[in-house]
Amino acid sequence: MKVGIDLISFYTPQYYLDLKTLAGERGVDPDKFTIGIGQEKMAIPPPDEDIVTMAASAAHPILEQAGREGIELLLFATESGIDHSKAAAMFLHGLLKLPTRCRAVELKQACYSATAGLQLAASMVAAQPDRKALIVGSDIARYDLRSPGEPTQGAGAVAMLVTANPSVLALDPETGLYAEDVMDFWRPNYREEALVDGKYSMRVYLTALEECWKQYTERSGRQFHDLARYCYHLPFTRMAEKAHIRLAKIAALKELTSAELETEIGDSLRYNRITGNTYSASLYEGLTSLLDHGADDLVGQRIGLFSYGSGCMGEYFSGVVQPGYRDHLFTARLRALLDGRTELTYRQYEDIFQLGFPTDGGDHAFAQYRTGPYRLAGVSQHKRLYEKVI
Ligand code: HMG
Numbered sequence: 506m507k508v509g510i511d512l513i514s515f516y517t518p519q520y521y522l523d524l525k526t527l528a529g530e531r532g533v534d535p536d537k538f539t540i541g542i543g544q545e546k547m548a549i550p551p552p553d554e555d556i557v558t559m560a561a562s563a564a565h566p567i568l569e570q571a572g573r574e575g576i577e578l579l580l581f582a583t584e585s586g587i588d589h590s591k592a593a594a595m596f597l598h599g600l601l602k603l604p605t606r607c608r609a610v611e612l613k614q615a616c617y618s619a620t621a622g623l624q625l626a627a628s629m630v631a632a633q634p635d636r637k638a639l640i641v642g643s644d645i646a647r648y649d650l651r652s653p654g655e656p657t658q659g660a661g662a663v664a665m666l667v668t669a670n671p672s673v674l675a676l677d678p679e680t681g682l683y684a685e686d687v688m689d690f691w692r693p694n695y696r697e698e699a700l701v702d703g704k705y706s707m708r709v710y711l712t713a714l715e716e717c718w719k720q721y722t723e724r725s726g727r728q729f730h731d732l733a734r735y736c737y738h739l740p741f742t743r744m745a746e747k748a749h750i751r752l753a754k755i756a757a758l759k760e761l762t763s764a765e766l767e768t769e770i771g772d773s774l775r776y777n778r779i780t781g782n783t784y785s786a787s788l789y790e791g792l793t794s795l796l797d798h799g800a801d802d803l804v805g806q807r808i809g810l811f812s813y814g815s816g817c818m819g820e821y822f823s824g825v826v827q828p829g830y831r832d833h834l835f836t837a838r839l840r841a842l843l844d845g846r847t848e849l850t851y852r853q854y855e856d857i858f859q860l861g862f863p864t865d866g867g868d869h870a871f872a873q874y875r876t877g878p879y880r881l882a883g884v885s886q887h888k889r890l891y892e893k894v895i
Pocket of ligand 1 (some may be wrong): 538540584617653655704706710739740741782813860
């Protein structure tokens with residue numbers, strides 16, 4: 506029996522900052538951002554949007570199409586938690602009106618946790634094929650203003666319905682895993698912005714990739730040429746290019762041409778380049794981008810996926826694209842969202858950044874910005890208040 510992703514939907518906020526604007530403000534050559542790190546725009550969530558509203562907006566089209574029946578597991582992957590005790594999954598469960606017979610929890614391991622969710626969900630479905638799982642990854646990537654990480658900020662959420670006999674991607678059972686306690690990127694509980702040892706984080710990412718790949722090939726017997734396309738965790742698109750060039754070198758003893766690089770990973774980078782890092786969602790944003798943009802029919806093709814979360818945890822796995830997958834994508838909906846976004850001025854970006862979330866414990870009503878179908882209306886008596894917009 507096949508198990509995997511039946512439906513996948515990506516959502517990102519409706520506001521962005523052009524990195525050329527940021528480069529101008531910081532006195533940096535814009536090519537450093539657009540070519541050196543490979544990013545054009547970064548998504549900025551307005552004050553009435555958070556990880557819960559983004560996750561709900563990502564899941565909305567899936568539930569419209571597939572309904573709620575049989576969803577018995579809800580896993581909310583995030584590293585932008587909003588409460589130390591109550592899982593973001595509970596807020597989401599309420600907003601989406603999911604069945605009360607449902608196991609709902611929040612998962613954390615930096616950008617990796619949505620992959621943990623996907624694999625846990627696949628195990629549950631393999632054991633109980635009539636059950637379904639909804640996995641979301643939702644994050645806001647936030648670094649200090651004027652820090653090297655600033656141009657790699659972003660925001661977004663992915664939702665995936667995991668079922669038996671999936672419509673989009675059937676997962677292979679073999680995986681390569683790598684866990685090591687390192688301090689490459691972290692966010693202590695008293696900080697809103699992540700701390701990072703940037704260059705070191707890139708080296709650890711590549712080490713994790715090599716170790717995971719080695720194990721994956723040993724367990725699966727597959728080699729580099731057995732995979733048709735490759736998706737990577739995307740802190741920024743140049744990272745995936747560096748990773749893929751390294752993988753080709755160690756796995757196939759091959760120097761990739763730029764045409765090969767474009768064919769093998771190009772389509773998976775298109776959304777990330779204009780949203781920035783979406784942390785737990787970013788690998789699956791890449792998968793969505795690949796499936797939405799691929800001019801070639803990918804039916805029957807095997808896709809390699811590398812998930813990385815700082816701290817660190819890596820996993821290499823793969824899946825096979827299913828017949829008719831294109832009929833199950835939400836490409837037009839996402840295209841309309843991306844085309845309709847509003848560009849912010851530098852001043853607006855910094856005002857939103859400085860506003861943050863109120864920490865005075867008082868009651869606040871939030872002004873209404875453009876959001877998806879759900880918004881954060883305010884906070885009252887220390888409780889977040891969500892509402893449906895449409
Ligand atoms: P930096 O120090 O600003 O950049 O930090 P740089 O000086 O190294 O320049 C970057 C690239 O731009 C270089 O290319 C330059 O040569 C090039 P490279 O040598 O690497 O090939 N460059 C130019 N290119 C064209 N025209 C120019 C020009 N000038 C320079 N004029 C860094 C870069 C990525 C370190 C920083 O942005 C950062 O700290 N980012 C955050 C950390 C990060 O994203 N790490 C990635 C791996 S860890 C990970 O993926 C996990 C994560 O997602 C978190 C999680 O798991 O939760 C982050």
